[in-house]
Amino acid sequence: MKWLKSRKMTTTARPDSEPGERIDALGIRDWQIIQREDEFRFSLDAVLLAHFASVRSGARVVDLGTGSGAVALFVLSRGAGSVSGLDNNPRLAAMATRSADLNGLAGQLSFVCGDVKQIDSYYPVGCCDLVTTNPPYRTLSAGRLNPSATVAQARHETTAGLLDFVRAAGFLLRNRGRFAMIHLPERLTDICVELRTAGLEPKRLRLVHPFSDRPAKMLMVEAVKGAKPGLIVLPPLVVYQAPKQYSREILAYYK
């Protein structure tokens, strides 16, 4: 989302990077991430999601639709024991694997190239404590498709939709495991219906507003597998306290 650009990145050219790649500072610790100009690059969404998710120390995490692995890296930095990222784009999965190596994290962070609709081909049932996802937001009928097929795939539900991500999370989670997702407010009803159908009960919801007097642009929801109904709607997360000036909460994420 354009309004959710991440903070200005420090980009480094490295001799071992492939043509079209760049190496960006993640903005947390001294970790770096390899990204491509012609592929979906992470934005503030990834930072928000990783801070919203309840990451318990040592947790086993799967990040669905991980792209270049930003959410996976952020979740690992928050204390997860191991994170596996899944993406159907082979170039991104390979690049994310090299990012893990680059940071010396190969023991805790791995990436799989695969389709969320065939989740049982890659992971055993009930294998994780937390599933995160920053999935494609838009249905095929909504908005202009990006001319790059792989960027379109990261933004629109061209290959997998909300239901596929929710079902995959339901498969992966142990009982009482948590599913944290960032998505569009316009999909909230779909999200509630699909989560409940999958036995993932929404427990925490947070709306992200660019300014306090503007409609929400994003939502973050955490569902717990097998939990009773009952949702807390957290205080709104306001991104800007003035034009081009991040709120204190957002700035604190980068400390």
Add this chain to the structure above:
Amino acid sequence: MKWLKSRKMTTTARPDSEPGERIDALGIRDWQIIQREDEFRFSLDAVLLAHFASVRSGARVVDLGTGSGAVALFVLSRGAGSVSGLDNNPRLAAMATRSADLNGLAGQLSFVCGDVKQIDSYYPVGCCDLVTTNPPYRTLSAGRLNPSATVAQARHETTAGLLDFVRAAGFLLRNRGRFAMIHLPERLTDICVELRTAGLEPKRLRLVHPFSDRPAKMLMVEAVKGAKPGLIVLPPLVVYQAPKQYSREILAYYK
């Protein structure tokens, strides 16, 4: 809700009021409302709901679970053509009828004593443009029941639940008619699921927070019968800008 007390009311004793009754200023125009100490009395919820609802000039409105008729009066003041309030408590329905008379509104405002579960006994299908409701919020398993059976009934789902109110709204509304409800955030998933099942698509949602940094205490949702999916989450409504000091938006409701 205790934290959502309405502004201090001006109460008048009148010779024609029945024992236990009091006549309160509604706070809008010079309208008055008859209430009882031993029955559910309106609070800020009613004011919020009436301001949230899209009340078109001349609209035909039904207010479900109307109690003493506060929401019905507020919605009428916002330009509705006619409002009918339904409540299953005969004493409240009779009292609300006398409130309508007291304000000279009997031609536009009427009350019916009846059960939302038998909505087709009182109204024809598709008869209205807008349905409002401030229903009992809590499931029977949640919270202490008020010792007064009729107050308990206004707060807890002792006689009718969310599903009954949603179904009744679905029956009453014409195609593209609107349903506006105030409820608890903890029920949001139930609300989304029930609305969609009834063909009432949530289109506008607003969370009500006591303070900007506190979880939401209430939600207001507007659904449109037969609409396509797609929800707008409005800016949060913050009730207090400082302890005991209403925000400007709340104060403006009383101007």
